[in-house]
Amino acid sequence: MTESVYRPAENRYQAGMKYRRAGQSGVLLPEISLGLWHNFGDVDTLAGSRRKLHHAFDHGITHFDLANNYGPANGSAEETFGRIMKSSFGPYRDELFISTKAGHDMWPGPYGTWGSRKSLMASIDQSLRRMGLEYVDIFYSHRYDPETPLEETMQAMVDIVRQGKALYVGLSKYPYEAAGRAYQYLRQHDVPCLAYQGRYNLFDQAPARTHILEQARQQGAGFIAFSPLAQGLLTAKYIEGIPQNSRMARGAFLKPEALTPEVRARIQALNGIALRRGQTLAEMALAWLLKDGQVTSVIIGASSTEQMDDNLKALRNTDFCEEELNEIDKVLSGQACE
Numbered sequence: 001m002t003e004s005v006y007r008p009a010e011n012r013y014q015a016g017m018k019y020r021r022a023g024q025s026g027v028l029l030p031e032i033s034l035g036l037w038h039n040f041g042d043v044d045t046l047a048g049s050r051r052k053l054h055h056a057f058d059h060g061i062t063h064f065d066l067a068n069n070y071g072p073a074n075g076s077a078e079e080t081f082g083r084i085m086k087s088s089f090g091p092y093r094d095e096l097f098i099s100t101k102a103g104h105d106m107w108p109g110p111y112g113t114w115g116s117r118k119s120l121m122a123s124i125d126q127s128l129r130r131m132g133l134e135y136v137d138i139f140y141s142h143r144y145d146p147e148t149p150l151e152e153t154m155q156a157m158v159d160i161v162r163q164g165k166a167l168y169v170g171l172s173k174y175p176y177e178a179a180g181r182a183y184q185y186l187r188q189h190d191v192p193c194l195a196y197q198g199r200y201n202l203f204d205q206a207p208a209r210t211h212i213l214e215q216a217r218q219q220g221a222g223f224i225a226f227s228p229l230a231q232g233l234l235t236a237k238y239i240e241g242i243p244q245n246s247r248m249a250r251g252a253f254l255k256p257e258a259l260t261p262e263v264r265a266r267i268q269a270l271n272g273i274a275l276r277r278g279q280t281l282a283e284m285a286l287a288w289l290l291k292d293g294q295v296t297s298v299i300i301g302a303s304s305t306e307q308m309d310d311n312l313k314a315l316r317n318t319d320f321c322e323e324e325l326n327e328i329d330k331v332l333s334g335q336a337c338e
Ligand SMILES: NC(=O)c1ccc[n+]([C@@H]2O[C@H](COP(=O)([O-])OP(=O)(O)OC[C@H]3O[C@@H](n4cnc5c(N)ncnc54)[C@H](OP(=O)(O)O)[C@@H]3O)[C@@H](O)[C@H]2O)c1
Pocket: 034, 035, 036, 037, 038, 039, 065, 066, 142, 172, 173, 197, 198, 225, 226, 227, 228, 229, 230, 231, 232, 233, 235, 236, 237, 245, 246, 247, 248, 282, 299, 300, 301, 302, 303, 306, 307, 308, 310, 311
C-alpha cells in the first residue's frame, strides 16, 4: 500500500498552542513540546510514532526534544525521527525546532559518554546522520561531567555552533554552581545558553528550591521542564493500581515502589482539586507549571494521541487562584491527604 503524502493541518497555528520566548533570545517555543525519550524507539511501531509526531505538529507543537541515547535501542528515537523527516516533515524543517543531547552512556568505551570534546564532537555527527539533518536547533550537554574541565565541554559546544551543526546550545541537569560557570563561559564566547532543561513537576520542585529557575532567568536563558507529569504519576492512571502497558508496569524507569500509599493519597487529593477546576490531573499538573512566566515550555511524553489531546487541553486554563495553590501546597506537604 502506498503511503499518502502528509499535509499538516492548515490551522496548526490557530489550534490553541501558545508560544513563549526562551529567555532573552529571539526564539519562541511552544508552551508544550514533545519529547522522544520513550515511545519512539525501535521497540515501538513506526506507524504509531508517525501518528504521534504528525498529531503534535498538527496541534502547533513545533519543538521536538531528542537525545543521542533515546530509544531503546540507543539512537533509535533519532532514527525514527529521521524517517519521519524523510517521509513527511522534510518540507517543514524551518517550522521545526529540534533538539538533541550528548552526555549519557551512548556507545561502548571511554568516548561514548560524559562530556569530553572527543565524545561531543562524535555524538553530534552521529545524531545528524541518524536524523538526516544538516543541523539541530539546540544541542545540549545532557549532564554535568565533574571529571572533564567545564571549559572543554563548553568550548566543544561553542565549536559545534561555529561549525553550523547547531544553532543554539543548552544545559541539562547542571548543578547550580557549574551552571553558573557554564552560562558565563558560553556568554563570553558569544554563544549564550538558550535554555536550561531540568526535571520540574508538582512532585519535584527542586529547580525552584535550588534557585536553578531563578538563575536561568537572571542569565537570560529559558527554562524547559522535563517529566512534567512525573512520568505519568501526575495523571489519574495510577489511582486504581498499575495499568497494563503503563510505564510503571514496564518498570525500567518508573518503578512500582514509587507508588507508595502516601503518593497514592496525594495523587487522589490532587485529582480532586483538578476535577473541581474542571480539568484532569494531567491538565492541572501541566497548567501549574505554566501558571506564570518562569517556565518557557514543558516537554511531555505521550504514548498515544489521546494522551497528547488530554495534555494539550491544559492550555485552556493555566490560571490558579490563591485558594487552589494553598490547597495544592497542603496536599504536597501531606496535610490534606486522608
Ligand atoms: N534532560 C534530561 O535529562 C531528560 C530526562 C528525562 C526526560 N527528558 C525529556 O522530557 C520528555 C518527557 O519526559 P517524560 O516522558 O518523563 O514526561 P512525562 O510527561 O512526565 O511522562 C510521560 C508519560 O506519562 C504518561 N502520560 C502522559 N500523558 C498522560 C495522560 N494524559 N494520561 C495518562 N498518562 C499519561 C505516558 O506513559 P505511559 O502511557 O507509558 O504510562 C507518557 O509516556 C522526554 O521525552 C525527554 O525529551 C529529558
